[in-house]
Amino acid sequence: MEKFYQFLFEERTASKVVIFGLMITLLMLLLFLIKGSWNFSFSESIGEDKIGQFGDFVGGFVGTLFSLVGVILFYVSLKEQRADFRTNQDALENQLEAFQQQIKEFELQREELSETRKIFEQQTKTMKNQQFESSFYSLLNVFIDNRNRISALNLFKTVITNIEANSHISDYTPTIKSIYDSYFNEYMANRAELAMYFMSLYRLFKIIEECPHLDNSEKIYYHKIIRALISKDELLVLYYNYQSEFGKNPLPIALKYNYFKHLEVLSKVEFSKTFELxxxxxxxxxxxxxxxxxxxxxxxxxxxxxxxxxxxxxxxxxxxxxxxxxxxxxxxxxxxxxxxxxxxxxxxxxxxxxxxxxxxxxxxxxxxxxxxxxxxxxxxxxxxxxxxxxxxxxxxxxx
Structure with missing residues (x-):
């Protein structure tokens, strides 16, 4: 039965029906002309009833066949449209899958580019760190050389000793002022040596603070390196220097990184001389x-x-x-x-x-x-x- 329907509703079946209809029409026309009772005379009228009978036959039989052909062709057209829709849907799904695949590829490319960028940024940061460390340690060597030259002269200890000797102790506030005055005199007497020491230390502070690619933890790390090199006597001299006008610029950095964290309070001149423990x-x-x-x-x-x-x-x-x-x-x-x-x-x-x-x-x-x-x-x-x-x-x- 299914095969019959497939045969019936095909384009070639419609063609055969059309040919069959035309053949029947021609055959009926010949029979009608040959066997029909026609009187071909100009003096007599044509038999309209006979023509009408022929038209009824063609319209009833052949017209029905052509109507069937129209139905068949309409159905065939619907089938082909449905097939086209299915084909278009399959093509659209394939395009969608291809598009999704492209999206995945783009995401992978983006991840790859992101990783590449991270590697590049890390390489760039490494290069910048290497450049910074080269400058930092070169300047640190200059600072150490200055410090060693001053230490060889025992200048830090001498400055503290002279401040103790020249400070007049009476009350806390006058004591502080007297100590600052004594430090000023000591600084001016040894300015050539001390100024170079303070300047190299300040440049170390600045090179760390002004480095744009160092985060806070890295800055703390480099300041700890400097802080570990400063002796007790140096720390006292720095403390009194930063209490004066000479230490106005480096003071905020020294406080930020807690340079005087390990300075014993009783080691300060104002306490050691006042209480003599x-x-x-x-x-x-x-x-x-x-x-x-x-x-x-x-x-x-x-x-x-x-x-x-x-x-x-x-x-x-x-x-x-x-x-x-x-x-x-x-x-x-x-x-x-x-x-x-x-x-x-x-x-x-x-x-x-x-x-x-x-x-x-x-x-x-x-x-x-x-x-x-x-x-x-x-x-x-x-x-x-x-x-x-x-x-x-x-x-x-x-x-």
Whole structure:
């Protein structure tokens, strides 16, 4: 049955039906002309009824065949259109697959280009680092040569010794000014040697800071290299130089990378000459003061991050001896002493309190290279039967 339908609805079947219809028409026309009862005379009229019968035959039989041909051809056309649609759909799907494949290839190319760019950037950075390190270590050798020449003259130690000898100690603020004046005289007397040392160190600072391809961690790394080369006496000379007008330019960089992190407070002239502690007392006090400094610095950093909350923290220094920091609009530090100990860090209570006062001023102001005035500090003492509380209230240092 399926084969019959396939045969019936084909273009060649329609052609055969058309030919068959034409043949029947011609055959009927011949028969009609030959066998029909025609009277061909001009005097008589044509038999219209006979022509009508012939037309009925052609219209009824042949017309039906041609109608069938039209149906067949319409169906064949629909089949071909459907096949064309299917072919076009397949072609479109193939094009879509090809397009998706191109997209994948483009993505792979993009990834490859991205990797190539990363490699190129890394190579470029490596080349820049090599160029930087070549310049940095060449300048570092110049700095070391200058330092070694000055060290051979024992100049750093001499400068500190002369500052101690020429400074007049009376009170904290005048002491600082006297030390700065003494340093100025020492610098001017040894300017030829010291200026070259400070200049080469400053150039090292600048070459690191102005290098555009170094990130912060890399800058810290190179500053640590420099910082590791600076001795205790050098650090003291640098400290007093940066407190003066001569150190105005390098000071922000030195503070940013914490160059004076390991400078012992009691090694500064203003403390060593004022309190004259022996070696054992200095060691013990430095341990204690390190705790105080960490307490103050950590809470000052915390206060920068908080906009409203007050800061309160207390730590224990020794048995029955505590120190606390309380930050709101002002900075208050309390030294709490219970049951009156015989000594604190190997020295008497009064001397410890005086050292603490100077240390707090140094931590909040002097070591931060900020100006201090005695009006910035308010001291008070609260005494009960079993404890003494020393209160130190400071104005918050300007940024």
């Amino acid at each position: 022996n070696a054992r007392e200095s060691i013990e006090m430095n341990k204690t003061l390190s705790k105080v400094r960490n307490l103050v610095y950590s809470n000052l950093e915390k206060a920068k991050e908080l906009s409203e909350d007050d800061i309160i923290e207390e730590i224990q220094l020794y048995d029955n001896i505590f120190i606390g920091i309380y930050i709101s609009d002002i900075i208050e530090i309390r030294l709490i002493i219970k049951n009156k100990p015989s000594s604190i860090a190997g020295i008497n209570e009064s001397k410890f309190k005086n050292i603490l006062t100077y240390i707090l001023v140094d931590i909040l102001y002097t070591s931060q290279f900020k100006k201090f005035d005695v009006a910035f500090l308010e001291e008070s003492t609260t005494t009960t039967e079993n404890q003494v509380i020393y209160n130190f209230k400071f104005e918050t240092p300007d940024e």
